[in-house]
């Protein structure tokens with residue numbers, strides 16, 4: 001194969017290439033290209049060019065082995081404009097310094113110590129749901145999950161709450177997410193004319209900034225003796241100069257954790273509830289595991305190892321609906337991918353949504369089958385085809401945190417409730433920065449058991 005050649009790929013239209021198609025249906029376009037062109041497919045998207053890569057060896061090369069040759073792609077520049085230059089968006093030495101400061105807060109031991117906070121928040125949500133269940137009304141589960149994961153991030157990592165800004169932050173994040181998600185694939189022309197949208201975006205950024213300042217100021221007023229993430233960020237000193245982070249840098253990092261920590265995990269949970277509502281056999285098996293292992297008491301960190309199916313359900317939900325559905329890198333110098341030269345400045349697209357559904361690695365890929373994640377079947381699968389948290393040095397720092405939080409909350413809530421999608425509601429995945437349900441996820445919350453009547457649950461499960 002000649003190195004100078006560009007691999008085949010979808011043709012698109014003159015000048016804009018695949019931009020219109022990618023704007024319309026990004027996951028569908030990447031999926032069809034992978035099916036038709038194989039391991040490496042050429043894409044021209046507006047003024048940018050690059051390759052969609054779906055071979056685990058190439059993905060490993062870009063994200064891990066040759067990670068130094070890559071920066072995050074233009075999407076992150078847009079994100080940087082919204083939240084600032086922090087752990088998620090920065091590069092090279094500056095990124096490494098910020099990562100080293102935050103890393104100790106995410107060591108397994110420390111995260112497991114935070115499980116009590118997560119379990120408590122899940123129990124509070126379960127208690128609040130009782131009234132909703134009694135009323136028999138539907139609620140949007142994505143809102144419920146967002147509130148839950150925000151509470152967890154705030155209490156576990158930032159040691160506080162958002163005070164008067166709590167109710168405004170959801171809407172602000174929807175606006176920011178939509179703005180960045182849409183503008184990534186745009187040419188920057190259309191959005192300039194959308195003044196109203198630009199104003200909304202600025203207002204949303206202000207809400208976020210005020211909320212974050214509130215968290216930091218509260219901590220300054222009441223210093224904590226716990227070495228949580230916020231105190232690590234506030235106390236960290238530069239090894240050479242001894243200087244602390246500036247207020248602005250601190251604000252950026254707190255914003256990063258607030259956003260990165262709530263949005264993705266809440267979506268993983270939302271899709272989990274949706275899938276369970278569509279697959280009664282899996283839901284029954286989950287309930288059986290929870291009832292047998294916990295015998296009616298609320299789950300704690302120590303129970304997680306005995307709830308493997310609960311974890312498999314979460315893993316499988318993130319396979320079908322990876323909250324971070326796709327990301328990309330920009331080559332700093334020429335590289336070779338799948339036998340083709342990738343010129344410097346070009347992009348490599350890594351799309352977990354596509355990788356997670358490739359028939360070469362997943363039998364019957366569209367089926368919801370948590371058993372795929374049994375230890376035996378997982379061992380048969382190559383690495384780098386299941387990437388909900390990315391891979392390599394830029395892998396998600398909150399990986400363990402999110403998995404413990406998800407497993408604990410699914411066990412706590414499924415122990416008491418069964419969630420049913422509002423009949424006839426249209427569910428569609430909406431790939432912005434994250435993979436949201438486009439029309440929300442309205443569900444009925446049904447109580448599974450009246451306290452003290454556990455035998456009912458057992459007999460239902462056995463039907």
Ligand code: HEM
Nearest residue numbers: 088260261264265268324327388389390394396397398402
């Ligand atoms: C199910 C939940 C989550 C998913 C699916 C997820 C996914 C990801 C992915 C795919 C990346 C890498 C992006 C890339 O390489 O371009 C990432 C990075 C990151 N995530 Fe998560 N994440 C989750 C939860 C969390 C939580 C709970 C936190 C913090 C509390 C967090 C904080 C971060 C940060 C700070 C980064 C940037 C790390 C770096 O570049 O050094 N995430 N996440």
